[in-house]
Amino acid sequence: MDATIKDIARIVKVSYATVSRALNNKHGVKPETRKRILEEAHRLNYRPNAIARGLVKKQTHSIGLVIPDITNPFYPEVARGVEDAAQEAGFSVFLCNTNWERDRELRYIELLTSKRVDGLIIAPVSETTETLQRFLRSVPVVYVSTTAVSAHESYVTIDNVKGGYLATELLIRTGKTPVAFIGSEEDSHTLQERLEGYKQALKDYHQPVDERYVRFGDFKRETGSRFIKKMVLEGVKPKGVFGENDLLAIGIIQGAKEIGLAIPDDLAVVGFDDIPFASFPEISLTTIAQPKYEMGRYAVEILLKRIGMEDTGSFPRQRLILEPNLVRRKSA
Amino acid sequence: MDATIKDIARIVKVSYATVSRALNNKHGVKPETRKRILEEAHRLNYRPNAIARGLVKKQTHSIGLVIPDITNPFYPEVARGVEDAAQEAGFSVFLCNTNWERDRELRYIELLTSKRVDGLIIAPVSETTETLQRFLRSVPVVYVSTTAVSAHESYVTIDNVKGGYLATELLIRTGKTPVAFIGSEEDSHTLQERLEGYKQALKDYHQPVDERYVRFGDFKRETGSRFIKKMVLEGVKPKGVFGENDLLAIGIIQGAKEIGLAIPDDLAVVGFDDIPFASFPEISLTTIAQPKYEMGRYAVEILLKRIGMEDTGSFPRQRLILEPNLVRRKSA
DNA sequence: AGAATTATAGTAAACGTTTGCAAAATACGC
DNA sequence: GCGTATTTTGCAAACGTTTACTATAATTCT
Structure with a gap:
């Protein structure tokens, strides 16, 4: 006892x-x-006994972090940012992997509100957050890595269309046209934004937008490899390709090499995210870097500010859009 | 409200x-x-309100996961295993990164017991768990990835000495002698075990144990690279090297390449852990695989069984030692 | 129909804290 | 020393549940 x-x-x-x-x-x-x-x-x-205290103070000093999959190399760093910032403020964080399943996401949110977390940080799988509303009610939330949120919500993300633009622009300016786009699920909000940047760049530089050069699959490395091979097999032969995320991009490089293409001479590729592997000399992927760790930190900063307000209703939503950063390595 | x-x-x-x-x-x-x-x-x-319920039932249905750093590629998978198993049983998990700092580890454990978690899974930074005892008291714990625990504790880990043996043996049998050992901090229990396996294999195959061939640093990739270069600069030229973990091993490969050594012909290297990168074709690291995800799952299974017992004292400690698995790729 | 049983509902204490309010103790001023 | 101001303490309610126990209502049995 x-x-x-x-x-x-x-x-x-x-x-x-x-x-x-x-x-x-x-x-x-x-x-x-x-x-x-x-x-x-x-x-x-x-x-x-923090439980007893929490009961009377109506504060648990815990927050929930709901992400698709900690195993995906994008998330560990944001999780770490979240955790560090939370810890400094005396908060603990519940880690929840939705495994990209919508109802698991919902169940988690329900569970976490039951546990009376003081706030939630969510990288949602649902492309719209409407469904979540009913479960959230009184809990403060900040979304991370998405903009598809209803009017009064806060989020922190990066400028995906700018990122897509930067990637595409680099390829065009280094003469790697035509440039293809290989992305994950088509209905992802993030993808749509990056795709928009891609198209915008093509337009600005007077390149034709040819639908045969844009493909959608999923976010797995193998997919990138498969797609690039399939593409050239079908006779569409880009000189550059913008992979919507690094895993895809690495897959693209691998697939390209398999069919004898030299990187970046025959095919230049740029990715998105700057996951840890990207900087390995063996890969040396040119990519659009997201400040992952900082995103995590900022998210909890906003969240905690919001939690601190007694009058929850009046808190102005905060929307933080960070700058993407082109980091140039050997693949393009 | x-x-x-x-x-x-x-x-x-x-x-x-x-x-x-x-x-x-x-x-x-x-x-x-x-x-x-x-x-x-x-x-x-x-x-x-799970808080109120927890107060009377003296159960929070939460557990704590205390690891050094989720950003280290070894941990996301075990975290995922933990989370999945916990979730299936209706438990949530607090993620805590100690950042390899001993007092941060202690603080977290204290915090978590304050929050009355039902149990704890710890990958300890302290090489002995004695210090932790005072804080743990009544909370069930299972340690993960260590054997340095006091007599009545449970853990799940793999057979590190066997792993070390396997790695070294492969190198010897493929004629890659002399074989070096490059490890992280010398006082790490895990390292000592792997080193023991290395020495055992040398002995069994009648190889001399030459201290100039074994080096200790930290677990960072750069360290591997630096060390191998330093080694050959000093004139000790192994034909094979066993890197105590994959990050180190990858660094070794990179460093070796920089000084013109061909992998695996001039230098064969095998790592330990089988982190996700290891399987990438660009790396293709031969390594000793740990069943990371399963380790996480088993840990919570044991923990939950223990939590389920009303009579906490009588629960027999469980010690699960999983088999390491040599996965052979191109680096050796 | 009345007793005996069973299904349903209510009362109140308990879990371990925090906190407003009142009581007691101490210090201060003259 | 006595009244007053101040510091230190205690009492009791509250937070939102669960649960043992008791009370009432409904059902079954003879």
Whole structure:
């Protein structure tokens, strides 16, 4: 059995209200009694029961982090950013992997609200957050890595269309035309934005937009490899390709090499995200970097500010759109 | 304000005890009243307050996962295994990164016990778990990826000495002698075990154990690269090297290439862990695979079994030592 | 029909804290 | 010393549940 405040009170012979005050450094308790209480608490190896405290204070000092899959190399860094910032503020974080399943996402959100987390950081799989509303109600949320949120929500993300533009522009300017686009699921909001950047760049540089050069699959490496091979097999032969994310891009490089294309001479490829592998000399992927760790940090900063406001309704939504950053390596 | 059980009781005009029973599917409440209660609960978008429930049941259905760094490619998979298994059993998991700092580890454990997690899974940075004892007391723990635990603790890990043996043996049998060992911090328990396997293999195959061929640094990729270069600069020229973990091994490959060595002909290298990158064709690292995801799952299985026991004292410790698995790729 | 049984509902205590308010103790001023 | 101001303490309610126990209502049995 864990020692409670009452145990201490009994031993030190004061009321447990006094013990509570002493333990919380409230003023109005005689230094000497406080000392005795603290000593006894230490002797009993007392640990305050955060559950009981949470019940009366209506605050758990916990937040939920809901992401698709920590195993996907994009997320560990944002998780770390979230965790670091939370920890510094005295918050703990529940990690939840939705595995890209919509109902698992919903179940988690329900579970977390049951546990009365003080806030939620969500990288949603659902492309719209409408469905989530019913479950969220009173819990503050900040979305991460999406813009598809209803009017009064906060988020932090990067400028995907600019990123797509930058990637495509580089390819065009280095003469790697025609440039293809290989992306993951077509209905992803993120993909649509990057695709828009791609198209915008093509237009600005007077390149034709040829639908045969744009393909959609999923976010797996193998897919990139398969798609590029399929493409050239069908006779569409890009000189450059913008892979909507790094995993795809790496797959593209691998597939291209398999069919004898030299990177970047025969085919230049640029990715998106700058996952850790991208910088390995063996890969050396030119890519659009997202400040993943910082995104995590910012998200909790916004969230905590929001949690701090007593008057929840009046908090202005915050929308932080970070700058993408072209990091040039050997693949393009 | 969130709806409570009392709100429902008031509206449906029953006592809140009845509401509680209805919501928990306890028998002894008339089907019709139950129906009315459930309907009202749904209408009010009622979410049970797990905090209040936890207080009386002395169970939070949460566990803590304490690891060094989710950003290290070894951990996401075990975290995922933990999370999946926990989720299936209705538990949530707190993610805590100690950043390899001992006192941060301690602080986290203290925090988590304050939050009254039902159990803890720890990949400890401290090479001995003695220090942790005071903080743990009543909380069930299972350690992961270490054997340095006091007598009555449970853990799941792999057979590191066997892994080290396998790696070294392969190198010897393919004629890649002399074989070097490059490891992380010398006082790591894990390292010592792998090193033991290395030495054992050398002995079994009648190879000399030459201390100039074994080096210790840290677990970073750059370190591997630096060390191999330094080694040959000093005139000790192994034909094979066993990198104590994959990051190191990859660094070794990179460093070797930089100084013109061909892999695996001039230098064969085998790593340890089988992190996701290892299988990339550009790397194609021969390595000792750990079943990371399964380790996570097993850890929670053991933990939950332990939590389920009312009589905590009598639970026999469980020690699960998984088999390492040599996966042969191109680097050796 | 009445007793005995069973199904349903309510009362109240408990979980371990925090906190407003009142009581007691101490210090201060003259 | 006595009244007053101030510091230190205690009492009790509250947070939202669960649950043992008791009370009432409904059903079954003879």
